[in-house]
Amino acid sequence: MNFSGRAAPIPGDRPPPRARAFHAQAFKELRLEGVRRDFGNVSALRDLTLTIEQGQFVALLGPSGCGKSTALNCIAGLLPVTGGSIRLDDKRIDTLRTEERGFGMVFQNYALFPHMTVRKNIGFGLKMRGVASAEIARRVDDALRLVHLGEHGHKLPGQLSGGQQQRVAIARAIVIEPPLVLMDEPLSNLDAKLRLEMRQEIRRIHAELGSTTIYVTHDQEEALSLADRIVVLREGMIRQVGTPAELYADPAHLDVADFMGYRNRIEGRLVRSGGGMAAVDIGGAVVEGRTRGELGGGRAVAAMRPDDLVPAREGVDAIVATVESIEYRGREFHGLARTPQGAELHFSSPARLEAGAPVRLAADPRNVLIFEAEAR
Amino acid sequence: MSTVASRDRLAAPTAPAAPPLRLRLAASGLDGVTLLLVPAALFLIALFVYPFIYGFVLSFEPKSGGALANYLRFFSDSYFSHTVWTTMRIAMPVTIFNLMLAIPIAFRVRLMRHQRLLTTILVLPITLGTVLVAEGMLFYFGPQGWFNRALMAIGLISQPVRLVHNYWGVVISLLITGFPFTFLLTLSYVTGIDPSLEQAAATLGAKPASRFRHIFWPLLLPGLAITFCLAFVQAYSVFPSAVLVGEPAGATRVISIAAYQSAFEDYDYSMASTIAMIMAATQLVVVLVVLGGRSLLYRGPVTGGKG
16 A cells, blocks of 8 residues: 555565665674563563564554553663563673663654754764764764755754654664664654655665664554564464564454454354364354364354455355445445344445445455454 | 626625624633633732832832932941841752752652652641741750750760751751742652653663753753742741741841831831832842843753654
């Protein structure tokens, strides 16, 4: 989904080696082992075990309260871990103070120093490292050029727009050439258009610098378009790790599927399972779809994307429902229908349907996922 | 084209009709709610503006001599003029020391979960009043008081130190009664600073001392200047403790005592007014200097961005 006309970089595609302005400090991998973080009696992070290799762009994806920001803060050192360990190669870092870890971080509210000019903001990390002022000036210039803010160096953050502030925050984090760049929902305060633009900027900067990045977001589109690897978190635990393509095609759990756009979920009785396929009787119709492994008997849930659920041809086994609303989406219509059992279904249709009219909906079994129903 | 023109002609007579007066006043910020300011304005005029002007005029009508006779007398007689120095010598260190005490405590309290309880305890002295504090001090810090007895018991001193009825008595009393006010103001400025700024500085490699120097201090300074002014004005007008735990005939003969003596011992209201005017002017000079310095500082928002 690229609306701006510029070619979106292909995930995993790196530009050929050339002279770079910034060199991320070399390391092989960041290893989190059984990382725990408790707040009082509540565990925000239960048992996070994850290895991140140099150069990767990893997205931590999950709904609010899943522990993704906690994980990032633990890596940054802003929160002490309750248990487990974090290592950069063989060096244990979870016992180090934030300022000793030297990771660049981009905050959700940017956290720019309001009393310092853009140049001072970007140069702050270098100043703290005792870099000579001529060298600071040179590297700040490079960083300003990288984020396309050349002529704004003398301004205070308050004089910049949200997108420009975001660029300053990114420049400030990467100018110190950190082994790891941490980003905490950096785009959530921007409007939709700017968000798309900054997404491409982040991707471009990552491709140019090859800096290892951990990116926290609750927006699956952001995660899919930016990351080489996505880590889906839920209730402080990893649900699934994979490339965007793997997660998009094969979500391992119902909640991951939910995140990947499988908005329709209908529960029913499992009637058949085997050979990677299964069928669910949802009352009035049997829905067939793919499974991961064998399902036990009992209740099951069929999940479908709205794009894949379309009005059925005559003679095909279909779900009968009543159209509740329909809206025009340019290329097609997007509708909401309700089954006699009360389940809501989002579907697409090439033609306009009348609200209140009956509709027969079906999806190709290859695009339907069947999961075991979660115990309630 | 012609239809537009004819429509314009039709609309012309009604278009410039001015909105009613009420709406025009409301547009410039005057409406019924503005009337709520009237009691406060009356109060201010009756109890501050009028007495001030009255005293100002009175100060130029001395018992004898020309209009400026009182002012000349004040500055030529060290018995009077010295009180400015005496008061400064008490108010300045007390204000600065209270700020220095309030800043670190506010920094610690900002991170605490039971902030409310601690704040309440720290603010308690405000409710006690100067007189009660002074009376308590007379016993506690007196030659037979707990303070001296404890210090002697552990062998730190061999004979009681004098901490009441002198300069130190007033300083201690003002520290106790002035601290809660200074602390509360400082705390509100400290907690107003976005904590993510400190975190950002830490991720950029700044150690705690650097974070304070480069981030907190510059953002806090304008607020501290205001706090300083308010606390200073409060300390400068010291009266009860200068009498009760001080040495009102000597080291703590502050300017308000001089004004009191002129008014109620010499019955020279004109001279008393003069002293009050000089008191106000000297305070104003200090406040203006501090605020002038403040205007050179960064005074924008203390948060790190949108959201």
